[in-house]
Each structure stands twice: as C-alpha cells, then as structure tokens.
Amino acid sequence: MTRSRAQDPNVCGVTAAIAVIDGKWKTALLWLLESGPHRPGELRRQLPGLSEKVLTQALREMETDGLVHREVHDVLPLKTLYSLTAFGRELSEALAPLSEWGHRRLEKLTEARSAS
Numbered sequence: 001m002t003r004s005r006a007q008d009p010n011v012c013g014v015t016a017a018i019a020v021i022d023g024k025w026k027t028a029l030l031w032l033l034e035s036g037p038h039r040p041g042e043l044r045r046q047l048p049g050l051s052e053k054v055l056t057q058a059l060r061e062m063e064t065d066g067l068v069h070r071e072v073h074d075v076l077p078l079k080t081l082y083s084l085t086a087f088g089r090e091l092s093e094a095l096a097p098l099s100e101w102g103h104r105r106l107e108k109l110t111e112a113r114s115a116s
Contacts, residue, residue, distance in 0.1 A: 020065045020091070025050055025058050030084070030092050033068065037083040067091060 008016070021027055028047055032038060040059070044050055059082055062068040067088035073079040084092065 020067065023058060025054060026062060029058060029062065030088065033082060033084045033088070034092055037081040039079065039081060
C-alpha cells in the first residue's frame with residue numbers, strides 16, 4: 001500500500017487508516033508510546049531488530065501523519081523525545097478492539113494446533 005493512499009479522499013476509511021499504520025514497526029511504536037514519551041534509543045532497545053534508519057523513517061512518517069510529537073531539548077548532547085499526539089492516542093484507542101480480536105484469533109489457532 002502506498003503512502004499516498006493515506007491521503008486519498010476517495011478510499012475507504014479503513015484503507016486510509018491502515019495506510020497510516022502500514023509497516024512492521026508502526027503498531028509496536030504506537031504501543032510503546034502509549035506509556036509516555038520515549039527517546040529513540042529507548043525505543044530501539046525495546047524493539048530488537050529495528051534499525052536506527054527504519055526507526056527514524058517510521059517516526060518521521062508518524063509525525064507527518066500527526067500521530068507523534070517530536071520534542072528536541074536544546075542541551076548537549078541533544079535530547080529528543082517522541083510522544084503520542086491526541087490524534088495518535090485516538091488511533092491507539094481505535095486499534096484496541098482490533099488488538100483484542102487478534103489475541104482471540106491467536107488463542108483459537110493455538111487451541112486448533114493443540115487439538116490436532
């Protein structure tokens with residue numbers, strides 16, 4: 001799915017929402033940022049396998065989409081904090097039922113494997 005789909009007024013609302021969270025790391029970043037502001041290094045430590053380049057790209061896209069606020073403190077060394085905006089918290093709340101459904105699905109799959 002292309003990023004332009006997130007801004008196309010002629011697509012389904014679900015498609016527009018998925019375009020904003022599309023990718024391997026964005027939902028995990030939303031989940032981590034729910035607990036409060038984090039520095040980029042903290043986010044990388046909590047998500048093994050996430051490179052600095054991909055983290056930076058995902059956070060920039062999330063900032064452009066209005067989900068994340070980037071705050072740079074003018075101290076040495078520079079201190080950057082990322083937090084959810086009100087719009088990002090709204091998205092996170094909207095995803096909660098989907099997350100619950102996903103956990104139920106995983107439980108069913110585990111039960112089916114155990115029964116076979």
